Amino acid sequence: MRQSNLSIDGTALWRDLMETAAFGGTARGGIRRLALSDEDLQVREWFTRTCTALGCTVGHDSMGNQFARREGSEGGLSPIMIGSHLDTQPTGGKFDGITGVLGGVALLRALHEADARTRHPIEVVNWTNEEGARFTPPMISSGVFAGVFTEEFALSRADRDGVSMKAALERGGYVGDERCGAHPAAAYFELHIEQGPVLEAEGCTIGVVRGVQGMRWYDVRVTGQDAHAGTTPMAMRADAMWAAARMIDAVHAVALDHGPDGLGTVGVVDCRPGSSNVIPGEVTFTVDLRNPSDHVLEAMEADFRTRITDIAAQCGVTAEIAPTWNSAAVHFDPACVDCVRESAQGLGYSMRDIVSGAGHDAAYVARILPTAMIFVPCLGGISHNEAESAEPDDITAGANVLLHAVLRADTRFDRA
């Protein structure tokens, strides 16, 4: 069989998704599978067993990242890696992360059943503790892999019961001899549900992910003067909530003015003293600004700061802006992105370029390897929720794009 005719067994992939969903399955159809919990150990065992049956050798590194390796035909080439994560949020869904790992398994199955041989070895990786739900921060093991965090830092992170990541890895037997990050690779591909509403709304099957948007977080504190709502004329007020309301509207305006990709969200508002007939004297709120371009994000921040300052002056209050987080934009490797785009085109799927709004293992891996991602639609954009849902046909399509993107990369890359 010519490699260009290879395709994913969608039925088997869906069966794998539903079968593994039993490890930590919840009554509401979701999954609770915290990293290195008993349920996670069960799915890891399933991964090892299944990939071994598909002719792979399965190992893990010092952070417990699992690698299922199918050898290639040419010696001296590093593997093309495919991956995501099998851990979930405490009330997570059946598709976030899992689609990427089992999509990789489906790819291994396609190669295995056709007895096809790639030039590069192919490896499917299951990154430990991507969600950050048990050990913070999220994406901790792909972060160590990419040199973002030290292994010492990561292993010292403790869950709410005080169990360190090191202890949890030891308990599961997942402290590998290979130092995390020492694993060579030629490129990295990750299939994931969008976790947003764009593809579904536009009727697109495939999102060609160009990168991950930059993100900046701020805490804003507005200080006015609390006073009696019945005795203080409008002109004599320093109403922190009125000022904050205009600022929240301004955050929205900043996003629209840097559209269509600018995002601005105020998710937390605290209004004090919090009494119906007292003019609020202090309001704090969070601001989340995002843009695929760090340059535009910088302009958004400047715009935001100017507007806040102006509104504070107009409303007779003071405002302090404290940056709390800053994550630079990630631009995926153009050659890898081309492999994805051409594969989707070649397979005839409806598609669009997209930028990831959420963080993924690929965002860290992209720091050290040519990387790209593939998105497929999810119902209503809902994720991190037991109601998370996706269509079998879309999952299959995504895995087919993954397969052919990897095959394209296999012919184009020659990385030792």
Add this chain to the structure above:
Amino acid sequence: MRQSNLSIDGTALWRDLMETAAFGGTARGGIRRLALSDEDLQVREWFTRTCTALGCTVGHDSMGNQFARREGSEGGLSPIMIGSHLDTQPTGGKFDGITGVLGGVALLRALHEADARTRHPIEVVNWTNEEGARFTPPMISSGVFAGVFTEEFALSRADRDGVSMKAALERGGYVGDERCGAHPAAAYFELHIEQGPVLEAEGCTIGVVRGVQGMRWYDVRVTGQDAHAGTTPMAMRADAMWAAARMIDAVHAVALDHGPDGLGTVGVVDCRPGSSNVIPGEVTFTVDLRNPSDHVLEAMEADFRTRITDIAAQCGVTAEIAPTWNSAAVHFDPACVDCVRESAQGLGYSMRDIVSGAGHDAAYVARILPTAMIFVPCLGGISHNEAESAEPDDITAGANVLLHAVLRADTRFDRA
């Protein structure tokens, strides 16, 4: 001495204020004197003793309202009443309410020391539980007096320890034989600190209170859709907090558009789910609209409703408006108000007409008796706070206006 030459002994009035402030005095210079507490019983005893020494008879009705009566020269006339309250908030100040009662005592002293005789009897009343801090609602006993509440309802109200108002009155020996409300009177005057910043800001000594503004309260619930702040484009959001922010700004605009007396306040805001990177799906907030004219307040409500509906439609959310309180405007008796205005003019004090933003016993008494109020400035408009403060000269001026307003009413009213 001609009555027009009578004046208040400001030193004695200030001494009374400072002396009684010891009953429940706090370390921070405020007073904690909840209705019918030991401290309140102490100040009530002081009131009885002091007024008796000034030639009055002191009694109380079935709600424990105390009346200190100085007889008049003409038989068959009902008393002109002066009053306010001696109870305080849990961390109250030395002037709210107390100024009105002790201002009345100072008036009794002026008459007593000059051996002046009014036509009507003069009565100074101390209304029980005005603050509502121990038994809700506030102004409960003046409310019973005016027929707003039944005595049965009022007596059944319990404090946080489950002690009923009836039990508290019995404990203090304040269940009088006279049914609350059966007490005849010709007119009512109340001296009070402004509890707002207007007089101080304008350098006015006397506020001629024309009435109490109308007030309407609402709960607004905005329902959108919570979604991921990183993956949901601006155009696909139903951001309840953005919509609420524009609505809060609109509440402010409604007040300004019905100025200078319109007031609009959002004091409580609850934003859910309340996470930095989640677009809020539900926001509730309170709205407090006030105006001295019920007609204008009606127009403000209509304007408010239209704006909320429009903003909800523009932002793709739904909004429900639930009225939670409605208090009609009170217009004081023009003849009584004239007595106050002419007295302030005659005494040469700087003055302005004003409408009360807060509730007072006078607001209820005005339902059954010709009524007016006098305001004096308080520092920064601060009240219901241990930091509440007022100048001795202003207090004296207010008591002088009270004295001469009563003397004017005494010549003009002939009410049995």
